Amino acid sequence: MNVTFACSHCGKPNRLAISPESTNLICDHCGASTPAPADAWSDAKLQRCLACHCDDLFVRKDFPQRLGIALVVIGFVGFLVSHYYYEKVLAFGFLFGTAAIDVLLYLVMGEAVVCYRCDAHYRGLDDSESRAGFDLETHERYRQIEARKKQNQPARPVASGPADDLTA
Ligand SMILES: [Zn+2]
Ligand SMILES: [Zn+2]
Numbered sequence: 001m002n003v004t005f006a007c008s009h010c011g012k013p014n015r016l017a018i019s020p021e022s023t024n025l026i027c028d029h030c031g032a033s034t035p036a037p038a039d040a041w042s043d044a045k046l047q048r049c050l051a052c053h054c055d056d057l058f059v060r061k062d063f064p065q066r067l068g069i070a071l072v073v074i075g076f077v078g079f080l081v082s083h084y085y086y087e088k089v090l091a092f093g094f095l096f097g098t099a100a101i102d103v104l105l106y107l108v109m110g111e112a113v114v115c116y117r118c119d120a121h122y123r124g125l126d127d128s129e130s131r132a133g134f135d136l137e138t139h140e141r142y143r144q145i146e147a148r149k150k151q152n153q154p155a156r157p158v159a160s161g162p163a164d165d166l167t168a
Contacts, residue, residue, distance in 0.1 A: 005051040005120035007032055018122075020044050025051060045127050046113065054117035056138055059131040062112040062123060063105065071098045071105075116142045 004015045005025065009032035016025055020041040025034040036050040048055045075098030082091040113122040113131060116138055 001122065001124035003050060003120055003122050005115075005118060008034060008051065008118075018050065022050065045130070046122060046125055049115035049118060049120050051120045052115060052118040054115055054142075056116040056142070057113050057122075057131065058116065058134045058138075059111050059113050059128040060134055061106060061109050062121070063109050067105070068102060071102050074098055117145075 001019060002015055002017050003025070004013060006013055007027040007030060009027060010030040012027070012029040014025070014028050016028075018025075023036055025036065026032070027034075034051055037048045037053045040046060040048045040050055040053075046057070049057065075094050078094030078098070079091045082088075082094060110123065111128040113125050113128065114120070114134075115122075
């Protein structure tokens, strides 16, 4: 099992091996230690994000998005170029060939458990069937909390209002 997360101290991406015995995440870049929540695991199932302690997690296909987009672009450009040269068979070969590779990749890719709040990716947990998929409403809730936090940071002094309740 491993986790990919952005260090809360220096912001740099990390990929660390984890297990239910992991008590903290130590950043490879700055050495900052993030203590894992005590109730992070129950019955060897991850319940809370080790990086930000959020308990809203979802499962999704671990599909490299850039590769997916690259394939679509290659297919489209290949189609246009061969269409321009009246190579009809080649043109549709590009279009359907890249689409087929896309589908194949999607089928063979594993799954990742993702944290709504900090976008940490957990790979190698073999409990994805028992987890909920992506929920736009939950995502939107966390996105708005983040946006409000950014808006409030420069304008409002810390003491002037109630702190944002991030766990709400
Ligand atoms: Zn760091
Ligand atoms: Zn998180």
